[in-house]
Amino acid sequence: MNTRRTTAGPGPAAAGPPPGAAVRRRALGPLPEIERPTRASTDEARDLSVALFGRLRELEEGTAEYSYVRNTLVELNLSLVKFAARRFRGRPEPREEIVQVGTIGLIKAINRFDPSRGVDFSSFAIPTVVGEIKRFFRDTSWSVHVPRRLQELRIELARAQEELEQRTGRRPTRTELAGRLRVSEADIVQAELAHHAYAADSLDAPLTGEDADDPPARAAGRATGVAEPAYGLIDDLVSLQPLIARLDDRDREILSLRFVHDLTQAEIGRRVGLSQMHVSRILTRVLDDLRTGLLAEDTHPTAP
Structure with missing residues (x-):
């Protein structure tokens, strides 16, 4: 996908020559x-x-x-x-x-x-x-890392299972599958595990059917952790740390009052002795500087 143009031609959402x-x-x-x-x-x-x-x-x-x-x-x-x-x-x-x-x-x-x-x-x-x-x-993506050899064997195993089942009218044994693919039964077991790694069930999926009536399953469902949105912010916070350290004391205080203590701009102004408009301008400037710093791909500041 091409996301650039020479001067003002079409970007990734269009095709053909640049517009006149x-x-x-x-x-x-x-x-x-x-x-x-x-x-x-x-x-x-x-x-x-x-x-x-x-x-x-x-x-x-x-x-x-x-x-x-x-x-x-x-x-x-x-x-x-x-x-x-x-x-x-x-x-x-x-x-x-x-x-x-x-x-x-x-x-x-x-x-x-x-x-x-x-x-x-x-x-x-x-x-x-x-x-x-x-x-x-x-x-x-795969649910877990699986060697390419097992990824390929998983595909061959699925084909062999289908062919043998059509021929015999029953589900083939691991011994039969190993003989057909000329591998060991241990390899067949690993390929089956690889299949589960590729098509793993979501831990967030609701319990249904027999599992819903099974007390251990219900207990497992209650014990399973839920997705925490804040985890996705960790990388950004680590990147922000050295940028915030460069701010002067007043800017850091205003930033903390707004996003840590959740004060309004008017409340911050009363706390630090500034007008609400002045606080708004400071926050806009600081946030723009932080965003620019995060987007600077060739800059890798070292945290103090």
Whole structure:
């Protein structure tokens, strides 16, 4: 999936040659042309996105003008995809592949976003992007690491089981399967375990049928831990720690009062002796600086 264009051509949501100047002019209307959307700063991307979403609502879906505006929105907000991809940097999948999948989530977020609700687009898009990446892992990953030899044997075992069952009219034994595949019975057992690793049942699945009436099963269900959303924030918090350490005392205090003690901006202003508007400007500046620091891929600060 190509997520870049030379100047202002189509992004990942479109195909074909870059649109001509006439199409770009009709697409943007009164808005100025954006030469390099992927290089826009955080503030520029936010302001331009608001204007482009307004323009998108005026255009007819399916037209070249609509596609151009949507593609520009994708490029303006690719930093959100990179930000979300950082959470999965420990995965074995290539980072480029994760970003490509996340870009699909970004396109879905753009298609579903309703500016009239007064919600910031980045707050709306991040959960959609993260959800798309997690769905990709869930659909393509093994439950546990399994050697490739056993992955291949699992496929051969399934074929042999089907062939022998059709021939004999019954389920084949492990001895018969081992003879058919010319492997040991121990290999057959390992291949069966590999099958369960690939198609493991979810621990979050509700108990049904006989399991629901089985006291040990009910006890196991109660003892199973639930997904903790905060776990997904650990990577981000570790990355934020050195960035927060660079803030001055006042900025750190205001940040703590807002997000640790959950005070409103007016309450913070009374606490530190500033106006609510001044506190709002400080929070906006600090959060933008932290976000820029997290997105700086070539910077790896060392925590004190």
